[in-house]
Amino acid sequence: MRISDLIKMGLRNLSRRKARTALTVTGVVIGTISIVVMISIGIGMNTNFKSQVMEQGSLTTINVERYANIMDEEGNYVNSKEQVMNDSLVEQIKGLEHVKAVAPIISTDATLHSGKYESYVQINAVDSSMFDEFDFPLLTSGSYPSAEDNHVIVFGSDTLMNFYNPYVRSSAQKEIDLNKDKVTLGFNRYQVDQKKKPFSLKINDFAVMNRTENYEYDYFCYMDINYFRSLFKKYTNTLKAEDRKKALASIENYGTIKITVDNIKNVTKVQDKIEELGYQTSSLAMYLEPMQKTSNMLQMVLGGIGAIAMLVSAINIANTMIMSIYERTKEIGIMKVLGCIIRDIKKLFLFEAGMIGLIGGIIGIILSYIGSWAINKFGQPLFKALLSTNYMYDMESAKFSVIPIWLPFLAAGFAILVGILSGYYPANRATKISAIEAMKTDG
Known part of the structure; x- marks a missing residue:
């Protein structure tokens, strides 16, 4: 089967079941938004902590x-x-x-x-x-x-x-x-x-x-x-x-x-050596370290929430693909009878699952940028309450959500990977359907 035929068949199959496809894509969108926004908040806090500490001097x-x-x-x-x-x-x-x-x-x-x-x-x-x-x-x-x-x-x-x-x-x-x-x-x-x-x-x-x-x-x-x-x-x-x-x-x-x-990584080592000589020391790196620990901990928690959302979407994709196999059993049988090789059948289902991940990932990334803007625009009261005893010096100019250039690409790739992995078991199951039994199936 040519790649162009594979793409046409996959897109046609997804478009035939618009409601189910839309609901499945929505799950990926929510998962992508959760991951991108949650990670961006952690990155934003970390970047803000570092930049505001650096305003007081060099970190080395x-x-x-x-x-x-x-x-x-x-x-x-x-x-x-x-x-x-x-x-x-x-x-x-x-x-x-x-x-x-x-x-x-x-x-x-x-x-x-x-x-x-x-x-x-x-x-x-x-x-x-x-x-x-x-x-x-x-x-x-x-x-x-x-x-x-x-x-x-x-x-x-x-x-x-x-x-x-x-x-x-x-x-x-x-x-x-x-x-x-x-x-x-x-x-x-x-x-x-x-x-x-x-x-x-x-x-x-x-x-x-x-x-x-x-x-x-x-x-x-x-x-x-x-x-x-x-x-x-x-x-x-x-x-x-x-x-x-x-x-x-x-x-x-x-x-x-x-x-x-x-190097900033060696600041603590040098401080320890000087303190062994009997002298007290101070550095901005000392203040940055607890800030970064707070940021990393929050980033792990937020990232975990995003991962759970993506896991739910993965289960949803797998469920959608399994239901698709049951509905298309006769179609699979016809493809086998006509001489379609098993590898192409597998590729077809994996392509459909990957497309669900890609579409959901792209929409999720676009909405993540909107969400990031909204957090920076209206999120100051919430973060001020959460971080009132922390190290944020200038809440007025702080960016609470920062999406670096690599994060959208990572999120899109992860969404596609989740889709393909979620569709692997259904695709593998589709290849094992007997052509004779499939032809006997009604529908």
């Missing part, structure tokens, strides 16, 4: 803070301890497997002045070579400090927006333009000796970061650590003797050490 970055939070076994805050973070620790971390780069950071407060306006910022001083190693944002102007030019101060996008007049109670905030406004930088942690002129640096070499929605980049300033030390030393020379010692001691230890790992 580990932080070691000078003041570490101590948690109990239940994850509740108990106390904090000061960790000694010096060059010796930096060298130890550099020697760990999977560590790509290590950036020790000195952090201190500073004041920016522009005429009668001022603003407070935190300065993070880091080796200039680390700006290329870590995921620092693009710049709207200027360039990052380098070994050749390390006198550049890099401003976060929002550090220039909140200048105010301290001598006016209801002073409106002012945004500063470094290209037009004169801005000076000073340190304010210790009192200046009244006999000496306060330290002040006129800012000429600068760069400004793009806005990232990452607090650490948007609201902090960065500079080369060697340049910072030279400026801070000039500042300490304006202090009283006792304060000078305290100021110099305050920058001997690092405030933060950032570590970049070669």
Whole structure:
């Protein structure tokens, strides 16, 4: 039997029993919708968790803070301890497997002045070579400090927006333009000796970061650590003797050490190694892991519901094909008498079952896209209630259902496979019908 004849006969047989075929296809449609929508919800949650965590920084970055939070076994805050973070620790971390780069950071407060306006910022001083190693944002102007030019101060996008007049109670905030406004930088942690002129640096070499929605980049300033030390030393020379010692001691230890790992899968391993050295660590990967566990668990539950729906449709297909065999027993007998080979009879029934799966799969995929749109449009109250104690930061912009390009093809292939497998037993049974007995059958 030619393939074209097989297709014509199969489609004709399906069209002759429109009501039964439609009901069977409906079962596949429901099963396909269940699988696609349920999986898309899991993927949507997982994608949303990951993207929102990544807005806070890189998933392959580990932080070691000078003041570490101590948690109990239940994850509740108990106390904090000061960790000694010096060059010796930096060298130890550099020697760990999977560590790509290590950036020790000195952090201190500073004041920016522009005429009668001022603003407070935190300065993070880091080796200039680390700006290329870590995921620092693009710049709207200027360039990052380098070994050749390390006198550049890099401003976060929002550090220039909140200048105010301290001598006016209801002073409106002012945004500063470094290209037009004169801005000076000073340190304010210790009192200046009244006999000496306060330290002040006129800012000429600068760069400004793009806005990232990452607090650490948007609201902090960065500079080369060697340049910072030279400026801070000039500042300490304006202090009283006792304060000078305290100021110099305050920058001997690092405030933060950032570590970049070669792969997100190795973040936990590196954290464990650092904690074996006696230091507390933190990373965004730590927060992502429980989110993904929640997402995966929900995805398994939802996928299970979809699988049950598809199993019901598979039983329905098998039942439809068996009923078709009983009704077409004489037809099968005639085909055998006319010399139709058994393999072609089997192919005919498998084709019909596969077509039911294909038609149901295509309709189900189309309706799944509509359902996905409806979930993203109107599902916020439901998901807000379900995830009110979870990790979703921005429910307004969250996509709760995401259908990747591969999912419709997978769903269609699965629907066809379910149809063929469901039709295998009926098709096999059709080939075993005796031609003589079939010819005796009425109908």
